[in-house]
Amino acid sequence: MAMSEESGSAKTAIKMIQEAGARATAARLTVLRILLSADHALTHSDVEQAASAAGDLIERVTLYRVLEWLVDQGVAHKTLGLDRVWRFNAHHEAISNHAHFNCTDCGRVYCMESLNPVFAITLPPHFQLQQADVSLQGLCPCCTD
Amino acid sequence: MAMSEESGSAKTAIKMIQEAGARATAARLTVLRILLSADHALTHSDVEQAASAAGDLIERVTLYRVLEWLVDQGVAHKTLGLDRVWRFNAHHEAISNHAHFNCTDCGRVYCMESLNPVFAITLPPHFQLQQADVSLQGLCPCCTD
DNA sequence: AGGATTAAGCAACTCAGTTGCGTAAAGGTC
DNA sequence: GACCTTTACGCAACTGAGTTGCTTAATCCT
Numbered sequence: 045m046a047m048s049e050e051s052g053s054a055k056t057a058i059k060m061i062q063e064a065g066a067r068a069t070a071a072r073l074t075v076l077r078i079l080l081s082a083d084h085a086l087t088h089s090d091v092e093q094a095a096s097a098a099g100d101l102i103e104r105v106t107l108y109r110v111l112e113w114l115v116d117q118g119v120a121h122k123t124l125g126l127d128r129v130w131r132f133n134a135h136h137e138a139i140s141n142h143a144h145f146n147c148t149d150c151g152r153v154y155c156m157e158s159l160n161p162v163f164a165i166t167l168p169p170h171f172q173l174q175q176a177d178v179s180l181q182g183l184c185p186c187c188t189d
Numbered sequence: 190m191a192m193s194e195e196s197g198s199a200k201t202a203i204k205m206i207q208e209a210g211a212r213a214t215a216a217r218l219t220v221l222r223i224l225l226s227a228d229h230a231l232t233h234s235d236v237e238q239a240a241s242a243a244g245d246l247i248e249r250v251t252l253y254r255v256l257e258w259l260v261d262q263g264v265a266h267k268t269l270g271l272d273r274v275w276r277f278n279a280h281h282e283a284i285s286n287h288a289h290f291n292c293t294d295c296g297r298v299y300c301m302e303s304l305n306p307v308f309a310i311t312l313p314p315h316f317q318l319q320q321a322d323v324s325l326q327g328l329c330p331c332c333t334d
Numbered sequence: 335a336g337g338a339t340t341a342a343g344c345a346a347c348t349c350a351g352t353t354g355c356g357t358a359a360a361g362g363t364c
Numbered sequence: 365g366a367c368c369t370t371t372a373c374g375c376a377a378c379t380g381a382g383t384t385g386c387t388t389a390a391t392c393c394t
Contacts, residue, residue, distance in 0.1 A: 129380095215359095337392105359373080
Protein backbone atom coordinates (compact mmCIF):
# COMPACT_ATOMS: atom_id res chain seq x y z
CA MET A 45 0.00 0.00 0.00
CA ALA A 46 1.14 3.46 -1.02
CA MET A 47 4.52 2.32 -2.23
CA SER A 48 4.23 1.87 -5.97
CA GLU A 49 5.56 5.25 -7.13
CA GLU A 50 9.24 5.01 -6.32
CA SER A 51 9.78 2.10 -8.63
CA GLY A 52 13.46 2.78 -9.19
CA SER A 53 14.75 2.02 -5.74
CA ALA A 54 12.03 -0.53 -5.16
CA LYS A 55 13.21 -2.57 -8.13
CA THR A 56 16.74 -2.42 -6.86
CA ALA A 57 15.62 -3.54 -3.43
CA ILE A 58 13.62 -6.45 -4.83
CA LYS A 59 16.48 -7.47 -7.03
CA MET A 60 18.95 -7.36 -4.17
CA ILE A 61 16.75 -9.50 -1.97
CA GLN A 62 15.92 -12.01 -4.65
CA GLU A 63 19.56 -12.34 -5.56
CA ALA A 64 20.09 -13.39 -1.97
CA GLY A 65 17.63 -16.22 -2.65
CA ALA A 66 15.20 -15.16 0.04
CA ARG A 67 11.62 -14.09 0.41
CA ALA A 68 10.88 -10.54 -0.56
CA THR A 69 8.52 -9.60 2.22
CA ALA A 70 6.93 -6.20 2.65
CA ALA A 71 9.06 -5.40 5.67
CA ARG A 72 12.31 -6.25 3.92
CA LEU A 73 11.42 -4.22 0.86
CA THR A 74 10.39 -1.21 2.89
CA VAL A 75 13.48 -1.27 5.07
CA LEU A 76 15.86 -1.79 2.18
CA ARG A 77 14.27 1.02 0.18
CA ILE A 78 14.58 3.33 3.15
CA LEU A 79 18.21 2.42 3.71
CA LEU A 80 19.10 2.77 0.04
CA SER A 81 17.60 6.24 -0.21
CA ALA A 82 19.27 7.60 2.94
CA ASP A 83 22.42 9.66 2.72
CA HIS A 84 23.56 8.58 6.16
CA ALA A 85 23.39 5.55 8.42
CA LEU A 86 20.01 5.06 10.09
CA THR A 87 19.14 3.81 13.55
CA HIS A 88 16.43 1.30 14.21
CA SER A 89 14.06 4.10 15.23
CA ASP A 90 15.04 6.22 12.22
CA VAL A 91 13.89 3.37 9.99
CA GLU A 92 10.78 2.81 12.07
CA GLN A 93 9.78 6.45 11.76
CA ALA A 94 10.59 6.64 8.07
CA ALA A 95 8.48 3.55 7.49
CA SER A 96 5.49 4.77 9.45
CA ALA A 97 5.76 8.18 7.77
CA ALA A 98 5.42 6.35 4.46
CA GLY A 99 2.40 4.46 5.77
CA ASP A 100 4.21 1.17 6.33
CA LEU A 101 4.09 0.24 9.98
CA ILE A 102 6.76 -2.27 10.93
CA GLU A 103 6.76 -4.11 14.18
CA ARG A 104 9.70 -3.41 16.53
CA VAL A 105 11.10 -6.93 16.62
CA THR A 106 10.49 -7.53 12.93
CA LEU A 107 12.52 -4.45 12.18
CA TYR A 108 15.40 -5.64 14.34
CA ARG A 109 15.34 -8.99 12.60
CA VAL A 110 15.11 -7.48 9.13
CA LEU A 111 18.06 -5.20 9.80
CA GLU A 112 20.14 -8.03 11.18
CA TRP A 113 19.15 -10.18 8.25
CA LEU A 114 20.20 -7.53 5.74
CA VAL A 115 23.60 -7.39 7.42
CA ASP A 116 23.95 -11.17 7.35
CA GLN A 117 23.12 -11.15 3.65
CA GLY A 118 25.85 -8.63 2.99
CA VAL A 119 23.28 -6.18 1.65
CA ALA A 120 23.76 -3.75 4.51
CA HIS A 121 26.23 -3.16 7.28
CA LYS A 122 26.05 -1.63 10.71
CA THR A 123 28.18 0.69 12.81
CA LEU A 124 28.04 1.70 16.42
CA GLY A 125 27.39 5.37 17.03
CA LEU A 126 28.85 7.15 20.03
CA ASP A 127 25.41 6.82 21.65
CA ARG A 128 25.77 3.01 21.69
CA VAL A 129 23.10 2.68 19.01
CA TRP A 130 23.57 0.62 15.89
CA ARG A 131 23.18 2.44 12.63
CA PHE A 132 22.53 0.73 9.33
CA ASN A 133 23.55 1.47 5.80
CA ALA A 134 22.69 -0.31 2.59
CA HIS A 135 25.30 -0.36 -0.10
CA HIS A 136 25.37 -1.48 -3.68
CA GLU A 137 28.76 -3.13 -3.69
CA ALA A 138 30.66 -5.06 -1.08
CA ILE A 139 32.88 -2.74 0.86
CA SER A 140 35.34 -3.24 3.66
CA ASN A 141 37.89 -1.22 5.57
CA HIS A 142 36.02 2.00 5.01
CA ALA A 143 35.46 5.01 7.21
CA HIS A 144 32.48 6.28 9.20
CA PHE A 145 31.98 9.92 9.99
CA ASN A 146 30.25 10.74 13.30
CA CYS A 147 28.84 14.23 13.56
CA THR A 148 29.54 15.55 17.04
CA ASP A 149 26.64 18.01 16.75
CA CYS A 150 23.62 16.16 15.38
CA GLY A 151 24.90 12.64 16.01
CA ARG A 152 24.37 11.51 12.44
CA VAL A 153 26.70 8.85 11.10
CA TYR A 154 27.79 8.94 7.49
CA CYS A 155 29.26 5.96 5.73
CA MET A 156 32.16 7.05 3.56
CA GLU A 157 31.85 4.28 1.02
CA SER A 158 34.30 5.64 -1.47
CA LEU A 159 36.78 6.61 1.20
CA ASN A 160 39.38 3.90 1.47
CA PRO A 161 41.84 5.17 4.03
CA VAL A 162 45.42 4.18 3.68
CA PHE A 163 47.19 3.78 6.95
CA ALA A 164 50.36 2.20 8.13
CA ILE A 165 50.51 0.53 11.52
CA THR A 166 52.68 -2.02 13.21
CA LEU A 167 51.02 -4.08 15.88
CA PRO A 168 52.77 -5.38 19.01
CA PRO A 169 53.88 -9.03 18.87
CA HIS A 170 51.26 -11.79 18.80
CA PHE A 171 48.41 -9.56 17.63
CA GLN A 172 46.77 -10.84 14.44
CA LEU A 173 44.95 -8.21 12.46
CA GLN A 174 41.77 -9.20 10.60
CA GLN A 175 40.09 -5.93 9.82
CA ALA A 176 40.52 -2.22 10.35
CA ASP A 177 37.95 0.54 10.44
CA VAL A 178 38.37 4.26 10.70
CA SER A 179 36.05 6.33 12.84
CA LEU A 180 36.02 10.03 12.05
CA GLN A 181 34.49 12.73 14.20
CA GLY A 182 33.59 16.27 13.31
CA LEU A 183 30.82 18.37 11.81
CA CYS A 184 28.64 17.19 8.97
CA PRO A 185 27.47 19.48 6.13
CA CYS A 186 24.18 20.34 7.85
CA CYS A 187 25.92 21.30 11.08
CA THR A 188 28.67 23.51 9.73
CA ASP A 189 27.93 27.23 10.12
CA MET B 190 41.45 -1.58 53.95
CA ALA B 191 43.89 -4.04 52.39
CA MET B 192 45.28 -1.56 49.93
CA SER B 193 48.52 -0.25 51.44
CA GLU B 194 50.98 -2.63 49.77
CA GLU B 195 50.89 -1.52 46.15
CA SER B 196 52.19 1.90 46.98
CA GLY B 197 53.64 2.51 43.53
CA SER B 198 50.47 2.69 41.54
CA ALA B 199 48.53 4.06 44.50
CA LYS B 200 50.83 7.04 44.75
CA THR B 201 50.49 7.66 41.07
CA ALA B 202 46.73 7.47 41.34
CA ILE B 203 46.60 9.90 44.26
CA LYS B 204 48.93 12.27 42.48
CA MET B 205 46.88 12.16 39.32
CA ILE B 206 43.67 12.90 41.18
CA GLN B 207 45.12 15.67 43.32
CA GLU B 208 46.66 17.28 40.27
CA ALA B 209 43.11 17.48 38.96
CA GLY B 210 42.29 19.52 42.08
CA ALA B 211 39.60 17.12 43.26
CA ARG B 212 38.84 14.98 46.25
CA ALA B 213 40.74 11.74 46.44
CA THR B 214 37.98 9.43 47.59
CA ALA B 215 38.37 5.74 48.18
CA ALA B 216 36.31 4.85 45.13
CA ARG B 217 38.34 7.06 42.80
CA LEU B 218 41.65 5.70 44.08
CA THR B 219 40.54 2.11 43.76
CA VAL B 220 39.18 2.54 40.26
CA LEU B 221 42.18 4.47 39.03
CA ARG B 222 44.62 1.94 40.46
CA ILE B 223 42.70 -0.86 38.77
CA LEU B 224 42.67 0.94 35.43
CA LEU B 225 46.35 1.80 35.63
CA SER B 226 47.39 -1.78 36.32
CA ALA B 227 45.28 -3.32 33.52
CA ASP B 228 46.85 -4.21 30.19
CA HIS B 229 43.59 -3.73 28.33
CA ALA B 230 40.48 -1.58 28.49
CA LEU B 231 38.05 -2.58 31.25
CA THR B 232 34.27 -2.56 31.28
CA HIS B 233 32.26 -1.24 34.18
CA SER B 234 31.71 -4.78 35.45
CA ASP B 235 35.38 -5.68 34.96
CA VAL B 236 36.27 -2.86 37.33
CA GLU B 237 33.50 -3.81 39.72
CA GLN B 238 34.76 -7.38 39.92
CA ALA B 239 38.39 -6.37 40.25
CA ALA B 240 37.46 -4.02 43.06
CA SER B 241 35.40 -6.55 44.98
CA ALA B 242 38.12 -9.16 44.48
CA ALA B 243 40.49 -6.74 46.20
CA GLY B 244 38.00 -6.26 49.03
CA ASP B 245 36.82 -2.83 47.94
CA LEU B 246 33.14 -2.95 47.14
CA ILE B 247 32.02 -0.08 44.94
CA GLU B 248 28.42 0.79 44.36
CA ARG B 249 27.12 0.44 40.80
CA VAL B 250 26.19 4.09 40.25
CA THR B 251 29.25 5.38 42.05
CA LEU B 252 31.40 3.36 39.72
CA TYR B 253 29.65 4.76 36.66
CA ARG B 254 30.14 8.28 38.00
CA VAL B 255 33.78 7.71 38.90
CA LEU B 256 34.56 6.34 35.47
CA GLU B 257 32.81 9.23 33.75
CA TRP B 258 34.61 11.66 36.05
CA LEU B 259 37.99 10.16 35.21
CA VAL B 260 37.25 10.62 31.53
CA ASP B 261 36.17 14.23 32.09
CA GLN B 262 39.40 14.89 33.97
CA GLY B 263 41.40 13.56 31.06
CA VAL B 264 42.87 10.88 33.30
CA ALA B 265 41.14 8.07 31.45
CA HIS B 266 39.34 7.58 28.18
CA LYS B 267 36.63 5.25 26.97
CA THR B 268 35.90 3.25 23.86
CA LEU B 269 32.87 1.38 22.66
CA GLY B 270 33.36 -2.34 22.21
CA LEU B 271 31.46 -4.25 19.54
CA ASP B 272 29.14 -5.43 22.32
CA ARG B 273 27.94 -1.85 22.87
CA VAL B 274 29.72 -1.70 26.21
CA TRP B 275 32.05 1.13 27.21
CA ARG B 276 35.56 0.15 28.13
CA PHE B 277 37.88 2.35 30.11
CA ASN B 278 41.59 2.87 30.04
CA ALA B 279 43.78 5.06 32.22
CA HIS B 280 46.80 6.61 30.63
CA HIS B 281 49.77 8.54 31.88
CA GLU B 282 49.99 11.06 29.10
CA ALA B 283 47.37 12.75 27.00
CA ILE B 284 46.83 10.78 23.84
CA SER B 285 44.63 11.33 20.83
CA ASN B 286 44.10 9.77 17.43
CA HIS B 287 45.23 6.37 18.60
CA ALA B 288 44.03 2.90 17.77
CA HIS B 289 41.96 0.33 19.65
CA PHE B 290 42.28 -3.37 19.05
CA ASN B 291 39.12 -5.45 19.47
CA CYS B 292 39.71 -9.18 19.89
CA THR B 293 37.06 -11.02 17.91
CA ASP B 294 37.49 -14.10 20.11
CA CYS B 295 37.52 -13.00 23.74
CA GLY B 296 36.09 -9.53 23.18
CA ARG B 297 38.91 -7.76 25.00
CA VAL B 298 39.79 -4.28 23.85
CA TYR B 299 43.38 -3.13 23.89
CA CYS B 300 44.36 0.50 23.74
CA MET B 301 47.34 0.92 21.44
CA GLU B 302 48.72 4.02 23.10
CA SER B 303 51.99 4.10 21.24
CA LEU B 304 50.36 3.30 17.95
CA ASN B 305 49.84 6.49 16.04
CA PRO B 306 48.41 5.42 12.72
CA VAL B 307 49.21 7.42 9.68
CA PHE B 308 46.41 7.60 7.20
CA ALA B 309 45.50 9.75 4.30
CA ILE B 310 41.88 10.60 3.63
CA THR B 311 40.00 13.26 1.76
CA LEU B 312 36.53 14.06 3.02
CA PRO B 313 33.62 15.10 0.81
CA PRO B 314 32.87 18.84 0.71
CA HIS B 315 31.53 20.57 3.85
CA PHE B 316 32.70 17.90 6.27
CA GLN B 317 34.89 19.30 9.05
CA LEU B 318 37.15 16.74 10.65
CA GLN B 319 37.88 17.07 14.37
CA GLN B 320 39.26 13.72 15.35
CA ALA B 321 40.01 10.33 13.90
CA ASP B 322 40.22 6.96 15.58
CA VAL B 323 41.21 3.62 14.22
CA SER B 324 39.37 0.48 15.26
CA LEU B 325 41.29 -2.72 14.67
CA GLN B 326 39.83 -6.21 14.81
CA GLY B 327 41.61 -9.51 15.09
CA LEU B 328 43.05 -11.93 17.62
CA CYS B 329 44.85 -10.82 20.75
CA PRO B 330 47.93 -12.59 22.15
CA CYS B 331 45.91 -14.81 24.49
CA CYS B 332 43.60 -15.95 21.68
CA THR B 333 46.14 -16.81 19.01
CA ASP B 334 46.74 -20.54 18.71
C1' DA C 335 -5.07 -23.63 -5.57
C1' DG C 336 -2.52 -26.46 -1.78
C1' DG C 337 0.90 -27.15 1.56
C1' DA C 338 5.61 -26.94 3.58
C1' DT C 339 8.57 -23.40 4.94
C1' DT C 340 9.76 -19.11 6.70
C1' DA C 341 8.87 -14.60 8.51
C1' DA C 342 5.75 -11.47 11.24
C1' DG C 343 3.60 -10.25 15.52
C1' DC C 344 3.14 -10.13 20.41
C1' DA C 345 4.66 -10.28 25.15
C1' DA C 346 7.91 -10.61 28.35
C1' DC C 347 12.68 -10.15 29.34
C1' DT C 348 17.82 -8.63 29.69
C1' DC C 349 21.31 -5.49 30.47
C1' DA C 350 24.11 -1.12 30.23
C1' DG C 351 23.62 3.11 31.60
C1' DT C 352 20.90 7.28 33.90
C1' DT C 353 18.32 10.31 37.22
C1' DG C 354 16.70 12.15 41.68
C1' DC C 355 17.28 12.72 46.17
C1' DG C 356 18.60 12.05 50.97
C1' DT C 357 22.79 10.96 53.60
C1' DA C 358 27.63 10.66 54.52
C1' DA C 359 32.28 11.89 53.79
C1' DA C 360 36.19 15.26 52.49
C1' DG C 361 38.90 19.06 53.39
C1' DG C 362 39.32 23.97 54.24
C1' DT C 363 38.42 27.35 58.17
C1' DC C 364 38.15 29.09 62.80
C1' DG D 365 40.80 19.38 66.75
C1' DA D 366 35.67 20.63 66.13
C1' DC D 367 32.78 22.93 62.72
C1' DC D 368 30.71 23.75 58.46
C1' DT D 369 30.29 23.94 53.56
C1' DT D 370 30.92 21.50 49.62
C1' DT D 371 30.99 17.39 47.10
C1' DA D 372 30.58 12.58 46.43
C1' DC D 373 28.24 8.20 47.83
C1' DG D 374 24.34 5.04 48.20
C1' DC D 375 19.88 3.59 47.20
C1' DA D 376 15.85 3.00 44.37
C1' DA D 377 13.50 3.53 40.52
C1' DC D 378 13.74 4.38 35.67
C1' DT D 379 15.11 4.44 30.48
C1' DG D 380 15.88 2.59 26.11
C1' DA D 381 18.26 -0.54 22.83
C1' DG D 382 18.28 -4.95 21.80
C1' DT D 383 16.81 -10.17 22.57
C1' DT D 384 14.09 -14.57 23.14
C1' DG D 385 10.18 -17.81 22.79
C1' DC D 386 6.28 -19.02 20.82
C1' DT D 387 2.01 -18.61 18.12
C1' DT D 388 -0.11 -16.94 13.94
C1' DA D 389 0.17 -15.36 9.30
C1' DA D 390 2.31 -14.79 4.88
C1' DT D 391 5.41 -16.41 1.00
C1' DC D 392 6.30 -19.04 -2.89
C1' DC D 393 7.29 -23.67 -4.92
C1' DT D 394 5.05 -27.49 -7.30
